[in-house]
Amino acid sequence: MNNNQYTGLGFRKDFAEDLITSEVLKPSFIEMAPENWIGMGGYWKKQLDKAAEKFPITCHGLSLSIGSPDELDVEFVKQVKKFLKQYNVKIYSEHLSYSKCDNAHLYDLLPIPFRKDAVKHIVERIKTVQDILEQPLVLENVSYYTPVAAEMKEHEFISAIVNESGCNMLLDINNVYVNSFNHKYDTKEFLHKLPLDKVAYIHMAGHEQVSDTLIIDTHGQAVIDPVFELFEYAIDLVKPVPVLLERDFNIPELSELQGELTRMDNIISKKWQNKHVAA
Numbered sequence: 001m002n003n004n005q006y007t008g009l010g011f012r013k014d015f016a017e018d019l020i021t022s023e024v025l026k027p028s029f030i031e032m033a034p035e036n037w038i039g040m041g042g043y044w045k046k047q048l049d050k051a052a053e054k055f056p057i058t059c060h061g062l063s064l065s066i067g068s069p070d071e072l073d074v075e076f077v078k079q080v081k082k083f084l085k086q087y088n089v090k091i092y093s094e095h096l097s098y099s100k101c102d103n104a105h106l107y108d109l110l111p112i113p114f115r116k117d118a119v120k121h122i123v124e125r126i127k128t129v130q131d132i133l134e135q136p137l138v139l140e141n142v143s144y145y146t147p148v149a150a151e152m153k154e155h156e157f158i159s160a161i162v163n164e165s166g167c168n169m170l171l172d173i174n175n176v177y178v179n180s181f182n183h184k185y186d187t188k189e190f191l192h193k194l195p196l197d198k199v200a201y202i203h204m205a206g207h208e209q210v211s212d213t214l215i216i217d218t219h220g221q222a223v224i225d226p227v228f229e230l231f232e233y234a235i236d237l238v239k240p241v242p243v244l245l246e247r248d249f250n251i252p253e254l255s256e257l258q259g260e261l262t263r264m265d266n267i268i269s270k271k272w273q274n275k276h277v278a279a
């Protein structure tokens with residue numbers, strides 16, 4: 001990965017061609033959901049290979065469903081491993097949530113109850129995944145709107161999982177902001193309680209405030225100033241790692257996306273100068 005630039009962008013079919021050929025947009029890496037590309041042939045396989053020639057790749061999965069009560073899909077994890085090897089992917093991240101129950105894909109990332117029995121269950125599953133992959137899983141703090149049957153705090157839950165499983169953490173700055181707004185806690189205090197020495201990857205994104213008391217994590221808007229400010233505060237607390245701008249909807253002009261990447265790079269260069277990026 002380029003030592004002067006840490007910021008990447010999601011590789012999406014909507015603007016795959018633009019991303020590969022653009023003179024305007026210059027991410028230092030691209031992120032993709034492996035399940036959207038595994039087994040792909042024809043035109044899209046060619047686009048994927050072209051992108052892989054031009055950019056390092058990180059993976060951010062959608063369907064591992066690490067918190068699910070269902071059996072872990074071992075065959076799926078083996079397919080992911082093959083994909084990671086084929087494209088020399090060092091970071092495979094997923095959500096600390098679940099999206100599958102009774103063998104049905106729920107097409108949403110549902111919050112896991114912050115409970116000791118859930119920690120035990122998930123730690124076992126993470127270890128199985130890591131044994132197959134032969135690399136640490138990187139798990140993301142997700143946004144959630146209602147805590148379900150909680151018996152511990154969110155930061156205690158995340159820390160227990162990370163420390164007991166040996167996985168790494170994907171710190172999503174926007175999710176910290178969104179959750180702290182919706183559940184009324186202090187962003188900085190919360191950050192300090194996370195296992196920051198295990199942060200291996202960072203996400204930045206936009207959101208939508210729908211009322212005085214509710215923000216929805218949409219990835220469909222530009223990143224707002226307070227999230228940039230929290231980013232600046234947070235990156236002082238962690239080692240240099242790749243930083244991804246998530247933009248899934250309302251894709252603006254590419255120059256606008258590049259503007260957000262440049263703004264993140266400028267903050268990073270103030271904080272991480274002379275330090276070495278981890279991936």
Ligand SMILES: [Fe+2]
Nearest residue numbers: 140172203246
């Ligand atoms: Fe994220």
